[in-house]
Amino acid sequence: MALRIMSILVIEDDPKTGDYLKKGLRESGYAVDLARTGTDGLHMALEHAYDLVVLDVMLPGIDGWEIMRTLRARRDLPVIFLTARDHVNDRIHGLELGADDYLVKPFSFIELVLRIRTLLRRGVVREAEVFEFADLKLDVLRRKVTRQGVEIVLTNKEFLLLHLLVKRQGEALSRTLIAAEVWDMNFDSDTNVVDVAIKRLRAKVDQPFDKKLVHTVRSIGYTFGEGA
Template identity: 80%
Template sequence: MKILVIEDDPKTGDYLKKGLRESGYGVDLARTGTEGLRMALGEAYDLVVLDVSLPGIDGWQIMPALREKGDVRVLFLTARDQLSDRIRGLELGADDYLVKPFSFTELVLRIRTLLRRGPAREADVYDIAGLHLDVLRRRVTREGAEIALTNKEFLLLHLLVKRQGEALSRTLIASEVWNMNFDSDTNVVDVAIKRLRAKVDKPFATPLVHTVRNVGYAFGEPPSEGGD
């Protein structure tokens, strides 16, 4: 897999180039927006790590050209941390948005996730059985009623919704939502599910979050393996 990093800060750029190469990727580094766009359009890359504030042309201007090129993945890595910036980046067509300062481990996990997805981009809005989930605005309603979720509850619901119908193990959920593996005797996933159900299911007639015996949890119709 080949990655292009477009980053003008020398220290950050060198750090990303070295770290991503050590993680097994082929990496090219561009230090200006102009150079980065030229390289992105002239070479075949699987993913572009793109800063917003760049000399020459900025990341906002580069993004439309990358989308015209085709299905190259784009991850914004920037100090621009306002919600409006994140929305703008994703609306321009980026596949992910990570704010500096960042965890390198999290960056690699996000890159791996993006490169596993294939050509199709993840949906930004989901409407399922009266539940509306807006990923960009981090807004959830059901039957028109606003549902206030914590950050982890939102990530958990998003995971369940985007993989609706699948039986997800506690180990997978812990890895995806908390970015780490938990000991088998840790009940953090079960506790989080209980809190999520209290907000998403309890006030409504039809439950959407189901327990799959000996596996974990699923969203939507109960899987054929059996549930509660």
């Protein structure tokens, strides 16, 4: 049985960029339609069963923000913003509207294809944007952590570590798993990089507060919750 060709809708008003994307994605094995206005793009996205949409923000007719709002209200399909708007607030806004990814122009075509493949492989899986547990709140998009309303300043790795613990709360996570997820590496069992990072995280997240949330699981690793 022949494999189904995945279909992509590109909504891009710049003629050169639109033609480049259409040609390149077709050569990468996808069926591609191109809309050059926001009005046409929204109509096509709602009328046809595309597997993914590549969406610009600044478009004639209807802008990308409005297209994203409408799609999320009526359809559930992967959307990648591809735009020259590179301010962090624009990225946050796009992701808050429900986009699955946000890539800034000028962009690497190879990177775009890899992101498209990742989204199509995993399907539409939206992770929570805000986690709340006990008196702790973790905002993924804004990279902000608070306890009892007090903001806690974390390094990038500390934030990633806490994010992993919180989203897997109640699970006993091994040091090997934590190292692979947070540092993207395998390490020798004698290496204490995870233990050192946990100690620093506890000093910020647990030590100033009565209720402790990060716990050691003997002979395994660590867990997040209200009890050991």
